[in-house]
Amino acid sequence: xxxxxxxxxxxxxxxxDFIEKVAIGLITVGLLILALSFLNIKLNAxxxxxxxxxxxxLGTIVYSRRIxxxxxxxxxxxxxxxxxxxxxxxxxxxxxxxLTGFYVLIYWFPRILGLGVNGNSNTGLxxxxxxxxxxxxxKPASQWFVYGTLYTLCITSLGYKFILKYRHxxxxxxxxxxxxxxxxxxxxxxxxxxxGLNSDKAYFAKDIKNMxxxxxxFFDSWHIDNMRNGGTMGMIYLVWGIAxxxxxxxxxxxxxxxxxxxxxxxxxxxxxxxxxxxxxxxxSKKVSAWKFERYMIHGVLLxxxxxxxxxxxxxxxxxxxxxxxxxxxWIRQPYGFLIGAAFSGVIGVxxxxxxxxxxxxxxxxxxxxxxxxxxxxxSRFRITxxxxxxxxxxxxxxSCEMGIDVRAYAQKGENIVRASCVGCGICSAxxxxxxxxxxxxxxxxxxxxxxxSIGNNSAKLNM
Amino acid sequence: MTTINRLLRECKSSASKHVxxxxxxxxxxxxxxxxxxxxxxxxxxxxxxxxxxxxxTALMYIYIGHMRFQDTxxxxxxxxxxxxxxxxxxFVSKVNTxxxxxxxxxxxxxxxxxxxxxxxxxxxxxxxxxxxxxxxxGLYSYQDLQLMExxxxxxxxxxxxxxxxxxxxxxxxxxxxxxxxxxLVREQHFWDAVLPMEEAVLIERHILEHNINLRLGTxxxxxxxxxxxxxxxxxxxxxxxxKCEFVGLTVGVSPNILFLKDSGINTDRGVVVNxxxxxxxxxxxxIGDCAQFEKSINGRRQLEQVWYTGKMHGETLAHSIxxxxxxxxxxxxxxxxxxxxxxxxxxxxxxxxYSEQLASFYWEHPTxxxxxxxxxxxxxxxxxxxxxxxxxxxxxxxDKWLSEERTIDYVIENLAGANFDxxxxxxxxxxxxxxxxxxxxxxILSN
Numbered sequence: 001x002x003x004x005x006x007x008x009x010x011x012x013x014x015x016x017d018f019i020e021k022v023a024i025g026l027i028t029v030g031l032l033i034l035a036l037s038f039l040n041i042k043l044n045a046x047x048x049x050x051x052x053x054x055x056x057x058l059g060t061i062v063y064s065r066r067i068x069x070x071x072x073x074x075x076x077x078x079x080x081x082x083x084x085x086x087x088x089x090x091x092x093x094x095x096x097x098x099l100t101g102f103y104v105l106i107y108w109f110p111r112i113l114g115l116g117v118n119g120n121s122n123t124g125l126x127x128x129x130x131x132x133x134x135x136x137x138x139k140p141a142s143q144w145f146v147y148g149t150l151y152t153l154c155i156t157s158l159g160y161k162f163i164l165k166y167r168h169x170x171x172x173x174x175x176x177x178x179x180x181x182x183x184x185x186x187x188x189x190x191x192x193x194x195x196g197l198n199s200d201k202a203y204f205a206k207d208i209k210n211m212x213x214x215x216x217x218f219f220d221s222w223h224i225d226n227m228r229n230g231g232t233m234g235m236i237y238l239v240w241g242i243a244x245x246x247x248x249x250x251x252x253x254x255x256x257x258x259x260x261x262x263x264x265x266x267x268x269x270x271x272x273x274x275x276x277x278x279x280x281x282x283x284s285k286k287v288s289a290w291k292f293e294r295y296m297i298h299g300v301l302l303x304x305x306x307x308x309x310x311x312x313x314x315x316x317x318x319x320x321x322x323x324x325x326x327x328x329x330w331i332r333q334p335y336g337f338l339i340g341a342a343f344s345g346v347i348g349v350x351x352x353x354x355x356x357x358x359x360x361x362x363x364x365x366x367x368x369x370x371x372x373x374x375x376x377x378x379s380r381f382r383i384t385x386x387x388x389x390x391x392x393x394x395x396x397x398x399s400c401e402m403g404i405d406v407r408a409y410a411q412k413g414e415n416i417v418r419a420s421c422v423g424c425g426i427c428s429a430x431x432x433x434x435x436x437x438x439x440x441x442x443x444x445x446x447x448x449x450x451x452x453s454i455g456n457n458s459a460k461l462n463m
Numbered sequence: 464m465t466t467i468n469r470l471l472r473e474c475k476s477s478a479s480k481h482v483x484x485x486x487x488x489x490x491x492x493x494x495x496x497x498x499x500x501x502x503x504x505x506x507x508x509x510x511x512x513x514x515x516x517x518x519x520t521a522l523m524y525i526y527i528g529h530m531r532f533q534d535t536x537x538x539x540x541x542x543x544x545x546x547x548x549x550x551x552x553x554f555v556s557k558v559n560t561x562x563x564x565x566x567x568x569x570x571x572x573x574x575x576x577x578x579x580x581x582x583x584x585x586x587x588x589x590x591x592x593x594x595x596x597x598x599x600x601g602l603y604s605y606q607d608l609q610l611m612e613x614x615x616x617x618x619x620x621x622x623x624x625x626x627x628x629x630x631x632x633x634x635x636x637x638x639x640x641x642x643x644x645x646x647l648v649r650e651q652h653f654w655d656a657v658l659p660m661e662e663a664v665l666i667e668r669h670i671l672e673h674n675i676n677l678r679l680g681t682x683x684x685x686x687x688x689x690x691x692x693x694x695x696x697x698x699x700x701x702x703x704x705x706k707c708e709f710v711g712l713t714v715g716v717s718p719n720i721l722f723l724k725d726s727g728i729n730t731d732r733g734v735v736v737n738x739x740x741x742x743x744x745x746x747x748x749x750i751g752d753c754a755q756f757e758k759s760i761n762g763r764r765q766l767e768q769v770w771y772t773g774k775m776h777g778e779t780l781a782h783s784i785x786x787x788x789x790x791x792x793x794x795x796x797x798x799x800x801x802x803x804x805x806x807x808x809x810x811x812x813x814x815x816x817y818s819e820q821l822a823s824f825y826w827e828h829p830t831x832x833x834x835x836x837x838x839x840x841x842x843x844x845x846x847x848x849x850x851x852x853x854x855x856x857x858x859x860x861x862d863k864w865l866s867e868e869r870t871i872d873y874v875i876e877n878l879a880g881a882n883f884d885x886x887x888x889x890x891x892x893x894x895x896x897x898x899x900x901x902x903x904x905x906x907i908l909s910n
Contacts (some may be wrong), residue, residue, distance in 0.1 A: 072672060072673065072803075072804055073804065074803065074804030075804070077527075077528070078527050078528055078529070078530045078639045079527070079528035079639070080529060081528045081529070081530060081531050082526055082528045083528075112646075116613060155868065168804070169888075170814060170885070170887040170888050171885040171887045171888070174887050194797060264537065278479050281530075285541060286539060331769075356798065384883075386855070386857060386858050386859075386883055387797075387857070387858025387859050387862065388771060388774075388795070388797065388858060389771075389799050389808065389858055391518065391520040391521075391770050391799075392489070392518040392520070392521075392537040393518050393520050393521035393524060393535065394518060394521055394524075394530055394534045394535050394536075395521075395524060395530065396539065397534070398529065398530045398534045407537055408537070409535060425885060425886075428885050429885070430529075432799075432801040432806065433799040433801065433806065433808070434799065434806050434808055434855035434856075434883060437855070437883050437884075437885060437886075438886060439886065440884065453775070453778065454794065454797075454858055454859060455775065455793065455794045455795065455796075455797055455858075455862070456774075456775035456779065456784070456792075456793060456864050457792040457794045458775070458778075458779040458780060458789050458790060458792040458793070460793050
């Protein structure tokens with residue numbers, strides 16, 4: 001394989017074969033259809049929507065099979081710090097800017113995406129998704145329907161890629177299948193179908209796993225009323241929604257840590273673990289980032305709790321103000337804008353290629369903060385460090401999407417008990433010496449902050 | 464970066480003793496950190512390799528692209544300032560033990576009260592013709608890695624000489640850049656000084672699976688130069704010529720102690736020390752790869768050249784320097800490695816050959832690259848060591864079993880409790896137990 005270019009820098013010797021080219025072509029066709037629709041070029045949606053979605057899905061499947069199955073099972077992180085996509089290069093910036101722009105349009109300028117307002121029918125990208133929306137809900141696509149469909153497509157197609165990448169690791173395979181199914185059914189298909197079946201009743205959130213405070217409008221007056229007026233199903237969602245964060249979450253988090261949610265069923269987590277996998281190494285591991293994280297995430301949790309208290313106060317007293325301030329203008333709207341849209345969407349996903357895949361989960365998610373308190377102080381979950389086997393190589397810290405300096409604990413022989421750990425298990429997977437294991441066990445000795453170094457009896461004469 | 468003047472001024476005024484450590488590898492740094500924990504000594508760590516401590520074991524991951532250099536530093540740069548450990552990027556060219564003074568290659572000098580030599584190793588070369596050509600190198604230091612980046616630019620085929628841990632790492636590095644590799648191993652089987660035959664064969668199979676041209680029982684005879692002084696081929700002991708543009712020499716390492724030649728410090732292969740890491744000269748100690756125990760401690764080798772022992776040496780010596788004189792008393796041996804995709808852990812003593820007294824039980828998965836060997840004493844049935852490939856074991860549990868002198872039957876029965884594989888992994892303890900019982904009945908356990 002002689003390098004035929006005259007470049008003296010290291011050329012990328014990984015040649016793309018014919019099948020890979022076809023697969024990339026398919027993905028490009030799928031994306032091109034979306035782009036053309038966005039530019040308001042009228043395409044027959046009944047033909048072009050399925051064509052677009054299936055070529056993206058099929059292209060990703062073929063491409064990932066091609067690149068991973070020709071290699072032996074094992075850790076596949078070669079060149080992540082050389083590639084443009086995964087090391088903040090040109091491709092990364094392009095994707096980051098595109099995603100950020102897309103989120104800005106969804107939240108604040110849906111008309112540019114073709115959303116028909118004031119009774120006008122959809123055009124552009126929104127119109128492309130109309131047939132599917134009519135199929136589920138019997139109404140034209142909203143920007144949220146477009147978003148939800150593409151989001152689910154990302155998790156399923158790139159989830160498949162992730163499974164191939166980690167096909168030697170059963171924890172990763174099972175976890176990823178669950179996160180994919182959870183998005184496909186709980187977050188997408190079931191809510192869309194239920195919405196269609198109940199189109200005569202007012203909207204309320206029908207993703208049974210999306211709980212307060214991540215779903216920050218759960219206790220808004222309109223939402224409570226819509227659930228109460230939503231018949232039996234509405235009442236079930238109301239009771240379940242409260243029980244989920246009040247009873248189920250603390251109990252499950254006690255037994256297995258917050259991973260049951262964050263890296264197994266959560267939609268935000270699902271995207272981070274699948275589409276965001278190429279960016280996990282970009283999170284900052286600095287102590288300063290950890291300090292910032294603690295103020296930030298608990299600040300958001302506090303904000304969410306205060307907002308919800310005010311909203312509930314309004315609900316039960318039948319008012320719209322608190323301390324003379326209008327709750328919507330002064331509390332709900334700023335939260336929705338700053339946290340709900342700007343933080344979780346625009347920065348949280350748009351900045352994946354710059355800041356890593358878990359920016360929202362790490363710095364902003366109030367639910368992660370809430371579960372983190374249990375995980376840190378009252379849980380059986382920990383990452384066990386295997387005696388003295390750590391070689392301080394740094395692969396664990398490097399691949400921690402939450403920016404935990406895993407090595408700092410492992411090299412001391414100390415277990416990792418951190419509020420932020422989402423239990424993705426990649427640190428354990430990439431460890432070349434078998435040092436880390438996610439497990440649930442006795443609370444006693446969970447935190448061993450002054451471990452004895454195994455293998456060195458001289459140092460046991462501790463001073 | 465610290466200047467010598469400031470260093471001396473501050474150390475003199477602090478009235479505490481000045482501990483100078485040459486070498487910022489794992490031994491020197493562990494020593495520095497533990498001295499800092501337990502004392503107010505003035506600490507200076509000198510290295511000409513890098514400003515800050517990094518994990519040498521992670522060099523390969525930089526080349527492969529898993530990490531950048533900064534990701535291999537176990538401590539943030541601010542850590543050293545915060546913990547008042549001064550770092551000095553200098554090359555020590557001379558040690559004057561009478562005046563307790565170091566001279567650097569740039570002519571500057573520095574005095575010490577306590578000197579710790581932790582200069583590690585350098586790659587072996589055995590006088591092969593052509594061993595100093597361009598494109599021929601070992602892999603030990605940060606500079607070696609930089610050189611390897613240079614040397615492997617536009618290389619199509621490489622030869623790696625020496626079937627040990629660095630050799631297989633180098634082969635993996637080269638393959639990650641799509642460079643073809645011929646791997647010369649002098650022994651009849653891969654790493655057979657350490658691995659029993661079955662394990663060695665398993666690894667060989669895996670090396671071949673990665674399309675490495677593995678040549679067992681083959682030595683390097685000569686490296687041939689092109690007209691510009693760059694390697695163009697090698698000749699093996701079997702007279703075969705292999706075209707290559709890069710040669711990796713990974714035939715072991717030896718202590719890096721040349722600069723001590725006229726210092727009066729007693730050296731043999733390494734710096735000769737007793738169980739307190741004391742050399743023949745007062746207040747001069749040596750730890751890590753470069754230290755050689757004058758006699759074996761707890762039956763171990765006189766030169767201990769692995770990461771874990773370096774860490775233990777540093778930790779132990781720090782106690783002595785901080786005022787509690789502590790002898791080196793290592794516990795059960797352990798080590799680990801990774802051969803391409805196969806993880807390896809070893810605990811205790813697993814011999815390669817079995818005598819009258821020692822025996823072993825070996826289990827291997829029929830298709831996957833997973834195996835386990837339990838070595839024990841034939842008379843007493845007591846466990847003496849474990850090799851695990853593709854199965855992770857709990858260090859703490861195996862260490863405990865070795866101390867408690869558990870029998871092999873106990874180990875087989877309780878093996879699940881020592882499993883450290885991630886959740887949901889397929890467990891093989893039952894298969895292993897069945898195989899053990901079957902062979903015990905047939906009394907075909909040995910070897």
